[in-house]
Amino acid sequence: MKSVVKLVELNAKRSYYSVVSKDAATKYSATVIFSHGLGDTGAGWSDLMLDIKEATNSEHIKFILPNAPIQPVTINMGFKMNSWYDIKSLTDRGDENKEEVEDSRSYIESLIKSEIDSGIPSERIMIAGFSQGAALSLYTFYTTSYKLNGCMVLSGYLPLSKRFKELIQPTNLQQPLIMFHGEDDQVVRHQWGKKSYEALQEASNNGINGKFISFPYMGHSSSPEEIKEMATFIKERLPKN
Numbered sequence: 001m002k003s004v005v006k007l008v009e010l011n012a013k014r015s016y017y018s019v020v021s022k023d024a025a026t027k028y029s030a031t032v033i034f035s036h037g038l039g040d041t042g043a044g045w046s047d048l049m050l051d052i053k054e055a056t057n058s059e060h061i062k063f064i065l066p067n068a069p070i071q072p073v074t075i076n077m078g079f080k081m082n083s084w085y086d087i088k089s090l091t092d093r094g095d096e097n098k099e100e101v102e103d104s105r106s107y108i109e110s111l112i113k114s115e116i117d118s119g120i121p122s123e124r125i126m127i128a129g130f131s132q133g134a135a136l137s138l139y140t141f142y143t144t145s146y147k148l149n150g151c152m153v154l155s156g157y158l159p160l161s162k163r164f165k166e167l168i169q170p171t172n173l174q175q176p177l178i179m180f181h182g183e184d185d186q187v188v189r190h191q192w193g194k195k196s197y198e199a200l201q202e203a204s205n206n207g208i209n210g211k212f213i214s215f216p217y218m219g220h221s222s223s224p225e226e227i228k229e230m231a232t233f234i235k236e237r238l239p240k241n
Helices: 042-055 098-117 132-143 161-166 190-203 224-237
Strands: 003-009 015-021 030-035 061-066 070-072 080-082 125-130 150-154 176-182 209-215
Touching (some): 003 042, 015 042, 030 042, 030 098, 042 061, 061 098, 098 125, 098 132, 125 132, 125 224, 132 150, 132 176, 132 190, 150 224, 161 190, 176 224, 190 209, 209 224
Parallel strands (some): 030 061, 030 125, 125 150, 150 176, 176 209
Antiparallel strands (some): 003 015, 015 061
16 A cells, blocks of 8 residues: 655645545545644654554545644744644643634634545544644544544643533543553643543543553653554544445
8 A cells, every 4th residue: 555645735824734545546434634733734744644554554544634824822932833822831721712722623623524525424534633733633522513533632631621611512522532641741741631631521520431541751752652552543443444
């Protein structure tokens, strides 16, 4: 199986990379939408998605890697970079700009809708991400009206956690969530990820179908062990049909 990475430009502000088969006639029956972290682009994760696609023999799965808009980021002295929403502090989380978070969620939902319009059922669409992109995916998963296949959160956290109980929707409470976090993460602390998982349990009255997996010695990055878990989750949740 041979796959390629393609850049798709939707408009002046919205674009994404797709990891697809070289054969243009390939029919897809599932999609994984993976959102990058602060200051990155979808291209930064394309090699890993190529590897996972090949390792799992997933010619039936399309991988979509959206690019965040370029905007000033307070924590980085106002410099402009790819960011899903502004980050004011690494220590004070849970009170992010709701309008910006919702705007990025709308972009992810537009990609979901586009996949549904192409013939892929919403329950065959998985969302995932790393760091800020993981936070966006987690937020989207529990606030969208689309019933999705599942959600993978890599080194992420729950944005707007201070008022998430009033935002959470029941649609995906029983759909599987898997959260990965390195115990040596110095950017998004392991305890923040753990507290986010606990906040989700509280907001849902212990109603989520989730799992939190810690990786000793892993920092704010990925690892072979985590990648293996990712590939297993994708293969089990999105088999060829």
